[in-house]
Amino acid sequence: xxxxxxxxxxxWLRVEGDSATIGISDYAQEQLGDVVYVELPEIGQKFSxxxxxxxxxxxxxxxxxxxxxxxxxxxxxxALDDDPALVNSDAIxxxxxxxxxxxxxxxxxxxxxxxxxxEFIAGLE
Amino acid sequence: MSGTNGPQSEPVNTTALHDKHVAxxxxxxxxxxxxxxxNYPAGILAEHxxxxxxxxxxxxxxxxxxxxxxxxAAHALERLVPGDIIGLAPSALRYTQFTNDQGxxxxxxxxxxxxxxxxxxxxxxxKDADLELLVAGFKGSVDVALHDDKxxxxxxxxxxxxxxxxxxxxAENLEFMHAAAMKIAGAxxxxxxSGYTGEDGFEISVYAxxxxxxxxxxxxxxxxxxAGLGARDSLRLEAGLCLYGHDIDEATSPVExxxxxxxxxxxxxxxxxxxxQRILDxxxxxxxxxxxxxxxxxxxxxxxxxxxxxxxxESVGIVTSGGFGPSTGGPVTxxxxxxxHAKTGTSLGLLVRGKTIPASVVKLPFAAHRYHKN
Numbered sequence: 001x002x003x004x005x006x007x008x009x010x011x012w013l014r015v016e017g018d019s020a021t022i023g024i025s026d027y028a029q030e031q032l033g034d035v036v037y038v039e040l041p042e043i044g045q046k047f048s049x050x051x052x053x054x055x056x057x058x059x060x061x062x063x064x065x066x067x068x069x070x071x072x073x074x075x076x077x078x079a080l081d082d083d084p085a086l087v088n089s090d091a092i093x094x095x096x097x098x099x100x101x102x103x104x105x106x107x108x109x110x111x112x113x114x115x116x117x118x119e120f121i122a123g124l125e
Numbered sequence: 126m127s128g129t130n131g132p133q134s135e136p137v138n139t140t141a142l143h144d145k146h147v148a149x150x151x152x153x154x155x156x157x158x159x160x161x162x163x164n165y166p167a168g169i170l171a172e173h174x175x176x177x178x179x180x181x182x183x184x185x186x187x188x189x190x191x192x193x194x195x196x197x198a199a200h201a202l203e204r205l206v207p208g209d210i211i212g213l214a215p216s217a218l219r220y221t222q223f224t225n226d227q228g229x230x231x232x233x234x235x236x237x238x239x240x241x242x243x244x245x246x247x248x249x250x251x252k253d254a255d256l257e258l259l260v261a262g263f264k265g266s267v268d269v270a271l272h273d274d275k276x277x278x279x280x281x282x283x284x285x286x287x288x289x290x291x292x293x294x295x296a297e298n299l300e301f302m303h304a305a306a307m308k309i310a311g312a313x314x315x316x317x318x319s320g321y322t323g324e325d326g327f328e329i330s331v332y333a334x335x336x337x338x339x340x341x342x343x344x345x346x347x348x349x350x351x352a353g354l355g356a357r358d359s360l361r362l363e364a365g366l367c368l369y370g371h372d373i374d375e376a377t378s379p380v381e382x383x384x385x386x387x388x389x390x391x392x393x394x395x396x397x398x399x400x401x402q403r404i405l406d407x408x409x410x411x412x413x414x415x416x417x418x419x420x421x422x423x424x425x426x427x428x429x430x431x432x433x434x435x436x437x438x439e440s441v442g443i444v445t446s447g448g449f450g451p452s453t454g455g456p457v458t459x460x461x462x463x464x465x466h467a468k469t470g471t472s473l474g475l476l477v478r479g480k481t482i483p484a485s486v487v488k489l490p491f492a493a494h495r496y497h498k499n
Contacts, residue, residue, distance in 0.1 A: 034170035036449040037424045059169040059449050
C-alpha cells in the first residue's frame with residue numbers, strides 16, 4: 001500500500017505521520033520539459049489547501065505549484081537551487097519541493113491514490 | 126501545477142514535414158495557425174546546446190516566402206521598408222522591416238536579391254497582411270506572389286557547413302548573407318547563409334514535395350539533430366535577436382529596437398519610407414526608450430511583461446523577451462527602458478512575483494555571434 005497521493009494539479013504528497021513531502025508528478029515534469037529554476041516557499045510559511053506555494057520554471061514558461069493540503073512549511077529542498085534538473089530526473093524522489101506539517105489530515109481524503117491518478121492522466125491524453 | 130501561458134487557437138495548417146516531426150516524437154504545439162514542433166524527445170535544453178556545439182535542423186516552413194519581380198521592384202519595396210534594397214547586390218540578402226506611418230514595425234523580414242527577383246521571408250503571423258500591403262503598394266509593372274508551395278528548412282550550428290557541403294559542395298564557400306541555387310537530394314534549392322541562432326548556418330528553400338528528401342538526407346548526417354521552436358526561441362534570445370510581436374511591434378520603431386544598423390546611409394538621407402518623420406527624428410535626436418539586454422542576478426528568469434524598475438524603484442520599462450539561456454547557464458532578458466536607464470552597466474530591478482530582482486543593462490548579444498566570416 002503506497003502512501004503516495006496525487007492532486008489534479010499534478011502535485012504528489014508522501015505522507016509520514018502529520019507531515020507530507022510535496023513535489024510534482026512525473027507526468028508534470030514531462031509536460032514542463034527541462035526545469036531551470038524552482039522558487040521555493042520559506043520555512044514557517046503557512047498555506048491553505050489550493051494556495052500557491054512555489055513556482056517551477058522550464059526553459060519555456062513559469063508554472064505555479066499549489067499546496068494540495070493546508071499546513072506549515074517545515075523544510076524545503078535547497079538542492080533544487082543548484083540542480084533544478086532533479087525535478088526532471090527524479091520527480092518523485094530527489095526532486096521534492098517542500099514539506100508541510102498538516103493542518104488537517106482529513107484533507108488528504110480529497111486526493112487521488114496512484115492508480116486513480118494514472119487513470120486521471122490517461123484521460124487527459 | 127498550472128501553466129501561465131494561455132492556450133493558442135487550434136492550428137489549421139501543417140507543414141510538408143509534419144509527419145516527420147510526429148515520427149520523431151516531437152511535442153507538437155499550435156503556433157500562428159500551424160501545428161509545429163516545440164521540441165523533440167531530447168528537449169529544448171539539449172537541442173539548444175547541440176545547435177551551439179554541432180548542427181540542428183529546424184522546420185521553419187510556417188514562415189512566409191514571397192517573391193516580387195518586374196521593373197522597379199526594388200524601388201517599389203523601398204517605399205515600404207527603410208532598408209537599402211536598390212543597393213542590394215545580386216545574390217545578397219539583407220534584414221529590414223515593414224514600417225507603418227507612425228514609424229512602428231508591421232513586420233520584420235529578410236530580402237534576397239535572387240536572379241532578378243526579390244525573395245522575401247516574413248513572419249508567419251504577418252504573411253497575409255504583408256501580402257496585402259505589397260499588393261496594395263505595388264501598381265503596374267511589379268508582381269507579387271506568396272509561395273505557399275515552398276518549405277523552409279534551417280540548418281544551424283558550427284557543423285552545419287560540413288553537413289550541407291557533403292550534399293551541396295557550393296555551400297562551403299557561400300558567403301554570409303548571400304544566396305545561391307543548389308541541388309540537394311536531387312531537388313532545386315535556394316540556400317542562404319543566414320539564420321536566427323547567432324551561429325553559422327543556412328536556410329534552405331525548396332518546393333514542398335522535395336522537403337522530406339532534403340530533411341532526411343540532412344538529418345542522416347552525423348552532426349545533425351532536429352530542433353524545435355523552443356530551442357529556436359532560446360537561441361535567438363541569447364543572440365539578442367528580436368522576435369516579432371514581442372520585442373518589436375506596431376508601436377516600436379527600428380531605432381528604439383536597436384535596428385538602426387539595418388537602415389542604410391542613403392535611406393537615412395533620402396527618407397521615403399513609412400514613418401520616416403519619427404524614424405529620422407529618432408536618428409537625429411535619439412529615441413525616448415531603447416531595447417537593451419538585461420542580466421538578472423541569481424537564477425530566476427524574468428519573463429515577458431515583467432516590469433523593469435530603476436535603482437530608485439520607479440517603473441522605467443518592460444521586459445519583451447525573457448527566459449533561461451542554456452548556453453549562458455542563467456536567466457537572459459531583453460526589454461525596453463527609458464533612455465536615461467539604457468546605458469550599459471546601469472543598475473535596474475526586475476519585479477518578479479512581487480519581489481525585486483537586482484539586474485543590470487548589458488551589451489547584447491548574451492552569446493557571441495559566430496557567423497561565417499567571408
